[in-house]
Amino acid sequence: TPHRIELAIGGMTCASCVARVEKVLRRVPGVREASVNLATEMAQVQAGPEVAVQTLIAAVQRAGYTATPLE
Numbered sequence: 001t002p003h004r005i006e007l008a009i010g011g012m013t014c015a016s017c018v019a020r021v022e023k024v025l026r027r028v029p030g031v032r033e034a035s036v037n038l039a040t041e042m043a044q045v046q047a048g049p050e051v052a053v054q055t056l057i058a059a060v061q062r063a064g065y066t067a068t069p070l071e
């Protein structure tokens, strides 16, 4: 698992959505930082090597948004 993970986030329409997605990502154990860009609909996550990408995706989906990993 890479330490820097990019996810395409779907379903965000306002700045509060950005804050919500950042919060759920930052609460995943092992995540050091998460930054979400509303214009590009992208999340950049810095995490420890023990963090599975699928765990990040599941956290975003539980919050009501979609997440797709990028290459």
Ligand code: 9UX
Binding pocket: 011, 012, 013, 014, 015, 016, 017, 018
């Ligand atoms: Mo803004 Mo996002 O009113 O789920 S928080 S649309």
